[in-house]
Amino acid sequence: MDFKRIYSSSKTYIVLLFIAFVIILFTASMAYYQIMRMQDLAEKVAHTLQVNNAISELSAHSTQAESEEFRKQLQNSKGNSTVFDDYVEEGETILKTLDQLTEGNASQQTRLAPMRTLLDSLHQELKVLGDHPNAPVNSVSESERTKKSDINFTLYRIRNIRNQMLAEERLSIKKTREEYNSNKYLAPLTSLLLAFFSLLVFVLAFLKIYRNKVRIRRSESFLRSVLATTDNIVNYYEPIYDDQKNIKDFKIVFANECNRDYLGLAPEYITGKPISEVFPFLMLNGEFEKLISCFQNKEKINLDRQILINGETLWFQSLITPLAEGIMVTARNSTAEENAKEEQLSLNQRLENQNLTLLDNRAFLNNIFKSISHVVMNFESIRDENNNIKDFKILFINDKITPITGDIPEEIINKCISEVFPTIYDTEIFGYLKDVVQTGEPTSYEVPYEVDGQMLWFSARAIKLGDGITLTTREITEEKEKTNQLLQLNTQLETQNSIFVDAENVANIGSYIWYLDNGEASISDNFYRILGYEPNSFVVTYHSYREFVHPDDREIYDRLGEETVEHGTSKVNAYRIITKQGETKHIELNGRALIRHGRKASVGVVVDVTEEKQNQDRVIALNQELSIQNSILTDAERIAKIGSFIWFVGTEEIEISDNFYRMLGYEPKGFKASLERFSEFVHPEDLKAYLNSIEKSANELTVTEHRYRVITKDGEIKHLKVNGQFIHKDNKQIMSGVAQDISLSIAAEEKLRASNRELQHSNAELESFNRVASHDLQEPLRKTQMFISRLESTETDNLSDKGRVYFKKVANAASRMQALVLNLLTYSRIDSKHEDFEFIDLNEVLEKVKEDLSSTIENTGAVIKSEDLPSLGGVSYQLEQLFNNLISNALKYKVADVKPSISILAEKVHSKQIPEDFFKSANYYHKIAIIDNGIGFSTEHADKIFEVFQRLHQKSEYSGTGIGLAICKKIVENHHGFIYATSELGKGSAFIFYLPA
DSSP, rough: OOHHHHTTHHHHHHHHHHHHHHHHHHHHHHHHHHHHHHHHHHHHHHHHHHHHHHHHHHHHHHHHOHHHHHHHHHTTTTOOHHHHHHHHHHEEEEHHHHHHTTTHHHHHHHHHHHHHHHHHHHHHHHHHHHHHHSSOOTTTTTTHHHHHHHHHHHHHHHHHHHHHHHHHHHHHHHHHHHHHHHHHHHHHHHHHHHHHHHHHHHHHHHHHHHHHHHHHHHHHHHHHHEEEEESSSSEEEEEOOOOTSOEEEEEEEEEEIIIIIOOOOOHHHHHBBBBBHOOOOGTTTTTHHHHHHHHHHHEEEEEEEEEEETTTTEEEEEEEEEOOSSSEEEEEEEEHHHHHHHHHHHHHHHHHHHHHHHHHHHHHHHHHHHHHOEEEEEEEEEEEEEEEEEEEEEEEEEEGGGGOOOOHHHHHHTSHHHOGGGGGGSSSSHHOOOHHHHHHEEEEEEEEEEEETTEEEEEEEEEEETTTTEEEEEOOHHHHEEEEHHHHHHHHHHHHHHHHHHHHHOOOOEEEETHHHHOOOOOOOOHHHHTTTTTTSSBBBBHHHHHTTGGGGGHHHHHHHHHHHHOOSSSEEEEEEEOTTSSSEEEEEEEEEEEETEEEEEEEEEEEOOOOOOOOHHHHHHHHHHHHHHHHHHHHHHEEEEEEEEEEETBBBBBEHHHHHHHHOOOOSOOBBBBBHHHTOGGGHHHHHHHHHHHHHHHOOOOOOOEEEEETTTEEEEEEEEEEEEEEEETEEEEEEEEEEEHHHHHHHHHHHHHHHHHHHHHHHHHHHHHIIITHHHHHHHHHHHHHHHHHTTTTGGSSHHHHHHHHHHHHHHHHHHHHHHHHHHHHHOOOTTOOOOOEHHHHHHHHHHHHHHHHHHHHHHEEEEEOOEEEEEEEHHHHHHHHHHHHHHSSSOOSOOOOOOEEEEEEEEGGOOSSSSSSOSSEEEEEEEEEOOOOGGGGGTTGGGGGGSSOOOOSSSOOOOHHHHHHHHHHHHTTTTEEEEOOOSSSEEEEEEOOO
């Protein structure tokens, strides 16, 4: 199930939603615009109608002036001007209305401008008619007719203007109607589009929501299947609140099947129950407060815990993740990892012991190769496609080859013998070597070799080793010459010559280990034989061996011993010995100093140079042992996560070890190694630094330790630490080095830095507490005690008996408060720094404490008995505080009417003899016990009494602050020790603590 597909398209949805919103907003705006436009058109039509009505009223007003009836009415008014005034007022009103209605129309205003004048003229002319009410019309003078004619002309002009205004209004109505006809379909069409688009958006949103709902259901089903098949415990808790809205517990809302597998708890049984009931251990050691902090602060936390299930100890690593309504707890079973760590520690110890043995063997072997005159070679078979041996590869050769052939061992190692010794193929030697590998039977042969024009003879012995052979060669030219001379002698000497040749084939070599501190020594079996004894027939020491040294060479032997003890080596390398049989032998020796089992020793070999025969079996055994040790070294490389490499400087060619391939996620030889191929594994962010280091190393021929990351075949990121050195080999400059996987160290460093930050924060809080305890708390307390003292000296007599009791309780409470602050201050100032450690005699510490407590000791009649106490490293005032607190408690908690008796015992014990479980940093400890005959306490309180503010008695029974024993525990732990107590009620107590010797 692709969870990401459900959520990754949210940005697309937002964009589509925004576009839909814009389209809807645009469509709505268009609809609103069309509606407003239609409203404007309606208002224009209404306005035009109002103007037409006003013009019609004006027309009716002017038409009324033409009416003979109206004129007769004016004439018959008999001087009453009401009709005329109403008519004038009506005209003014109509004209004013027209003026307001055409205020925004310039052309109508232009036409309306002369209208007022014309109406005034009309009104004036009508007034003239009204002034002759009784005159008949036909009797009116010519001037009156002219007046009437003027009225008619005025009315004509009014009608003319009226008609023009009406024509313009009709034109306006026509244009408005045309505009209305052209736009009346847009408003409903826009509304229809708006409704259709809204429906479309709704349908699409519904479909998308439904599809997402289906995906979420599938995801939920997939998640449930994952939770059912995971190897981790996955639980979900929701908080339970009390009446004050504080979290008092958590309810288990969800639990997967791993609870049943690891803890034996059925998910359906524990779901809905509080964690305090199901997992009571979560309420201890501050873990419940961490759960609350995780939920409230919305911060992830990690917890490591050890749980005992059905008698089996399990380790769990828990990741607590805050969610909206609760917390998710994912617990991984890390028991296998913890067991692996213990096994790794055991393997590391074995590896260290094997390395020490390997160093001894290498030293012994190197000394043998330096002291013998034989050529020792090791060949590996080279086979063709039919698995037939076609050549041998030189794996090892000592430097004794150089005087013979002129070859340097470093230059011919890893070459084929056909290239270095081509003459082998012209003789039957190559056949001998093949037979040894194929049959496994060792063989010996003699071969001539020409050196500087001189023919030399060599004796060789070949023994199979793996898929190759070990070849030991020595020069026998002199022996051959003697043999040729002896062949010419009589048959009586042939037997002696044969015995002599066989004796020469025995390698008279012996080894020794000499401990320089006391002269103890051990020698090999053949060394015993060189001395003429059977192996282990007597105990060898530096002085007992001196008896074998020739009397004339004992001064040389003494100088050898003095120089070796003083400098580790000596310039003396030869002397004579006298064997058990009285035979004098010349001995050459070669040794070197080393540390063996923590003791200085000299390890080396001796050679009986009177015999040229070398112990070939010893060399073969050593080669086999070296092969075994090399195999062990390969395993050690794998265990230690180390890979080795060789780079041929200036080329892309590199060689890497098998474990280096494994570190990159491949089987050995899983790809062709080269710089270019290896750079593909380097993390892209570290590639530049990696290439710069390669270039710098090639240019300067110097190597500095550097670190970079690689990405393995499986995609895992590992941190490598690389170091090496440059050497000259086969006329080539190469760099050999090692790469170590330090990923765990990097992670540990990160964890250590986080712990340091927490420690710094804790130290800052502790310093703040010290300042408060030193100043802010003690200052008001001192003032309180000062005023109590003054009141006690001046006002005590003025108090009632009950007041004096209350006043005494106040004084006692202030004293207890001061003691509590001082003890808290003492407790907080005890740290784990050891800069002030010094060598302290505990007897002096005890005497000083007894002197400080002399008054209490005398008042109680206490008897303190102590053994001779040891001297050790520590902080003087802290150890005094330790003894003072323990002895004070013994004096305080005494049985009534019984004199206190205190015994202080001390002994030195080995760490393995200590049954108590704590981290032991030393091999030996001083066990000190302070035993009293006091009131004692119940065994169930043995751990509780060392906690801060823990008291087993009421303060009314025994004084104290509950911090004294907590201070004792912190002092002992500061000195890398351990303290505990044993007691029975009424039978006294014993406080035992261990301090490193």
